[in-house]
Amino acid sequence: MSSKALRLGAKSAQQSETSLDLRALQRTPGFMLRLAQLKFFEGFYEEFAALGLTPATYAIFVVIHDNPGVPPSSLASVLRLRLPNLIKILNELESSGFIKRNRSKSDRRAVELMLTPKGAKLIAEGARLTQPYNERMLAPLSEAEQRMLLDLLNRILPL
Amino acid sequence: MSSKALRLGAKSAQQSETSLDLRALQRTPGFMLRLAQLKFFEGFYEEFAALGLTPATYAIFVVIHDNPGVPPSSLASVLRLRLPNLIKILNELESSGFIKRNRSKSDRRAVELMLTPKGAKLIAEGARLTQPYNERMLAPLSEAEQRMLLDLLNRILPL
DNA sequence: TATTGTTATACTCTATAACTATA
DNA sequence: TATAGTTATAGAGTATAACAATA
Numbered sequence: 001m002s003s004k005a006l007r008l009g010a011k012s013a014q015q016s017e018t019s020l021d022l023r024a025l026q027r028t029p030g031f032m033l034r035l036a037q038l039k040f041f042e043g044f045y046e047e048f049a050a051l052g053l054t055p056a057t058y059a060i061f062v063v064i065h066d067n068p069g070v071p072p073s074s075l076a077s078v079l080r081l082r083l084p085n086l087i088k089i090l091n092e093l094e095s096s097g098f099i100k101r102n103r104s105k106s107d108r109r110a111v112e113l114m115l116t117p118k119g120a121k122l123i124a125e126g127a128r129l130t131q132p133y134n135e136r137m138l139a140p141l142s143e144a145e146q147r148m149l150l151d152l153l154n155r156i157l158p159l
Numbered sequence: 160m161s162s163k164a165l166r167l168g169a170k171s172a173q174q175s176e177t178s179l180d181l182r183a184l185q186r187t188p189g190f191m192l193r194l195a196q197l198k199f200f201e202g203f204y205e206e207f208a209a210l211g212l213t214p215a216t217y218a219i220f221v222v223i224h225d226n227p228g229v230p231p232s233s234l235a236s237v238l239r240l241r242l243p244n245l246i247k248i249l250n251e252l253e254s255s256g257f258i259k260r261n262r263s264k265s266d267r268r269a270v271e272l273m274l275t276p277k278g279a280k281l282i283a284e285g286a287r288l289t290q291p292y293n294e295r296m297l298a299p300l301s302e303a304e305q306r307m308l309l310d311l312l313n314r315i316l317p318l
Numbered sequence: 319t320a321t322t323g324t325t326a327t328a329c330t331c332t333a334t335a336a337c338t339a340t341a
Numbered sequence: 342t343a344t345a346g347t348t349a350t351a352g353a354g355t356a357t358a359a360c361a362a363t364a
Contacts, residue, residue: 020222020229020237021225021226022225022237023225024225025218026309026318028218028221028289028293029308029309030199030200030203030214030296032312032313033195033196033199034196034200035312035316035318036192036315037189037193038239040193041189044189056354059190062183063179063181065183066181066182067179072323073321073322080194081355082355082356082357084325084356085354087324088324088325091324107321107322107364108362108364109322109362109364110321110322110363111322111323130187134188137189137315138315145314148311149188149308149312149315150188152300153188153192153194153308154185156198159184230345232345240332241333243332246346246348250347266340266341266344267339268339268341268345268346269340269346270345
């Protein structure tokens with residue numbers, strides 16, 4: 001268990017970020033999770049910019065790919081997006097030709113989401129970037145530690 | 160290492176969120192970090208609502224408390240906030256009487272941030288809520304696992 | 319009447335440009 | 342000229358309310 005104290009000098013009125021006492025924040029899981037999420041999102045935009053994917057659209061594509069016919073309401077629920085905000089993204093993805101909406105035959109209110117061939121191709125290209133991206137983000141950790149982090153996150157979440 | 164597959168039935172056009180295949184997302188650290196951060200922030204607002212603290216103001220108070228005289232630029236840097244956005248929050252905290260700004264004597268452009276007695280009292284009250292809050296958020300993990308999670312997060316971050 | 323999807327809209331958070339004052 | 346702080350403002354993300362179509 002490492003606990004490097006960043007700050008060694010005495011407190012003074014003139015602080016610079018290289019000599020700040022940040023130990024309290026480092027022991028604050030919520031703050032560290034926010035920093036980690038920022039790191040992953042920034043890294044994502046760097047890695048997937050060429051494909052035009054964002055963290056949100058990537059997750060949407062993955063869920064539709066693994067669950068063809070999933071309705072917008074379920075998608076919004078698992079991705080923790082509000083339905084009206086998801087609808088806006090789905091509208092863009094559909095008008096760009098990546099997904100299509102089918103009306104359910106059994107319940108004509110319901111919508112079934114599917115990837116188009118163009119959408120399937122995009123997510124296949126994205127999948128090839130996923131491993132090197134995660135590897136880069138988690139580089140300081142051993143493979144066992146990377147699995148441990150993922151396992152701990154899964155266990156604190158109600159998924 | 161648990162890896163409960165959530166989905167057991169066959170894929171069909173009619174999906175509900177209870178039977179979706181989310182295994183790909185569960186193996187995606189960036190997505191799980193986003194969910195974890197959402198959980199912690201929502202829990203924070205529940206726990207600290209009575210004090211009027213937000214995750215951002217809590218972190219600001221902590222850093223000023225541990226580093227009296229810290230300038231806004233350093234604070235923005237460590238909290239990953241843009242300076243103009245931090246300034247707006249500092250304006251509110253100052254006009255509410257929680258912090259005060261001193262002009263540095265050696266460099267009259269520089270500002271030194273301090274807690275007022277009212278601000279010190281607020282963060283002291285907040286500190287008492289911190290442990291039960293983190294305990295509730297991390298309840299599914301043993302104490303050793305909670306330390307492990309925090310350690311892993313610290314090691315992937317450049318703090 | 320209740321539910322699914324959708325639109326419109328407001329609010330918060332975040333990002334960029336430009337200005338003031340000091341150095 | 343460069344830097345610290347500040348203001349103004351635009352943009353992205355997220356929230357609620359209300360409506361249409363269907364059950």
